[in-house]
Amino acid sequence: MSLANRRILLGVSGGIAAYKACELVRRLRDLGAEVRVAMTESATRFVSAATFQALSGQPVRVSLWDESAEAAMGHIELARWAERVLIAPASADVLARLAHGHADDLLTTLCLASAAPLYVAPAMNQQMWAHPAVQANLALLRQRGVVVLGPAAGSQACGDVGSGRMLEPHELRDALVASFGGGALAGRAVVVSAGPTYEDIDPVRFIGNRSSGRMGFAVAEAAAQAGATVTLVAGPVGLPTPAGVARRLDVRSAAQMQAAVQEACAGADIYIGAAAVGDYRPATVADRKLKKRAGADLGLQLVENPDILAGLAAQTVHPFLVGFAAETHDVAMYAQDKLQRKGLDMIAANRVGGGLGFESADNALTLYWPGGSLELNRAPKEALARALVEQVAARYRAVRA
Ligand code: C5P
Numbered sequence: 001m002s003l004a005n006r007r008i009l010l011g012v013s014g015g016i017a018a019y020k021a022c023e024l025v026r027r028l029r030d031l032g033a034e035v036r037v038a039m040t041e042s043a044t045r046f047v048s049a050a051t052f053q054a055l056s057g058q059p060v061r062v063s064l065w066d067e068s069a070e071a072a073m074g075h076i077e078l079a080r081w082a083e084r085v086l087i088a089p090a091s092a093d094v095l096a097r098l099a100h101g102h103a104d105d106l107l108t109t110l111c112l113a114s115a116a117p118l119y120v121a122p123a124m125n126q127q128m129w130a131h132p133a134v135q136a137n138l139a140l141l142r143q144r145g146v147v148v149l150g151p152a153a154g155s156q157a158c159g160d161v162g163s164g165r166m167l168e169p170h171e172l173r174d175a176l177v178a179s180f181g182g183g184a185l186a187g188r189a190v191v192v193s194a195g196p197t198y199e200d201i202d203p204v205r206f207i208g209n210r211s212s213g214r215m216g217f218a219v220a221e222a223a224a225q226a227g228a229t230v231t232l233v234a235g236p237v238g239l240p241t242p243a244g245v246a247r248r249l250d251v252r253s254a255a256q257m258q259a260a261v262q263e264a265c266a267g268a269d270i271y272i273g274a275a276a277v278g279d280y281r282p283a284t285v286a287d288r289k290l291k292k293r294a295g296a297d298l299g300l301q302l303v304e305n306p307d308i309l310a311g312l313a314a315q316t317v318h319p320f321l322v323g324f325a326a327e328t329h330d331v332a333m334y335a336q337d338k339l340q341r342k343g344l345d346m347i348a349a350n351r352v353g354g355g356l357g358f359e360s361a362d363n364a365l366t367l368y369w370p371g372g373s374l375e376l377n378r379a380p381k382e383a384l385a386r387a388l389v390e391q392v393a394a395r396y397r398a399v400r401a
Contacts, residue, residue: 008035012052194217202286214361323348
């Protein structure tokens with residue numbers, strides 16, 4: 001990983017996570033980046049400009065009206081100098097001002113004056129993060145191509161627990177490395193399937209399952225952040241397409257998912273099957289709503305669906321294959337059996353139930369591959385997805401590169 005001679009403008013706004021931005025400057029400089037820091041007035045109440053000056057080795061800018069700083073490098077010059085602008089932490093206030101095009105301090109003026117891609121790492125109390133005003137501002141920024149990194153969920157400085165923690169400095173650094181094409185999956189085509197499948201019984205009924213799609217969507221986002229060109233094949237879920245995903249194919253049934261995955265996997269390097277594919281479908285789909293007949297069984301006949309992963313594994317040329325094994329019991333045994341039986345390169349096993357799995361925000365995974373395994377402890381699905389993608393990239397390099 002390198003950021004040699006890359007020019008990064010780090011914006012720091014007012015929030016307790018500003019202390020983590022100090023570590024971020026170190027991490028970016030360790031990889032050879034030139035970092036210049038612009039702070040909002042309120043950021044200086046958390047960390048002093050002198051701290052960032054010492055860490056970046058460059059003068060720190062706070063005000064538009066600092067004559068000596070303007071004489072050394074004017075703010076327009078600084079905006080042009082930057083190859084990437086990252087605001088970490090990005091407060092609710094700075095996001096609002098960016099969304100509405102304000103230029104009422106140095107940092108927002110720099111963002112308007114810079115043609116460089118803008119990355120924001122929000123950090124705020126979970127209630128503030130969930131506020132519709134904050135989410136509407138973010139939606140507007142995303143529409144304009146601003147990349148929103150995180151936030152993560154977990155315990156907060158204010159004592160709350162929830163979404164709104166700034167991503168860790170090394171995660172922000174990795175996102176910048178990937179943005180320059182140097183991510184762990186740079187140049188790789190990755191296909192991810194996510195969500196449930198619905199198998200129609202008649203025009204109003206179907207057989208489905210409780211997969212929310214969140215794990216697969218988080219994996220797709222993490223793979224994109226690691227520099228991959230990602231195609232996401234999504235079953236019926238109401239989730240927005242994650243940032244950076246190149247193509248999304250929406251499907252409903254297992255047969256449709258198989259066709260979409262097969263098409264997307266032609267020439268792909270890695271397939272991660274995170275979808276909960278229905279194992280059976282009704283033998284026939286009634287074209288009219290089935291009527292209740294009191295006292296009589298429905299006698300629904302089910303036939304087996306194709307196994308998408310096993311189908312890919314049977315082809316002579318196929319991508320590196322990663323499966324998921326969601327089990328209620330004997331997780332290790334079933335996962336290892338599935339790894340072998342389906343001919344996979346890696347399997348991510350999790351226990352469903354006990355507050356984890358399909359409908360929960362957290363998950364815990366054990367990864368198995370031929371000859372090895374690794375525990376990924378309980379964490380929000382987004383954090384787990386990043387850890388999983390890191391391991392997939394490492395195994396892929398070990399066996400294919
Ligand atoms: O056998 P089981 O359904 O538990 O295996 C789960 C893994 O296999 C998941 O990665 C899932 O996406 C994949 N799968 C599939 N096609 C099926 C059933 C499961 O690709 N018909």
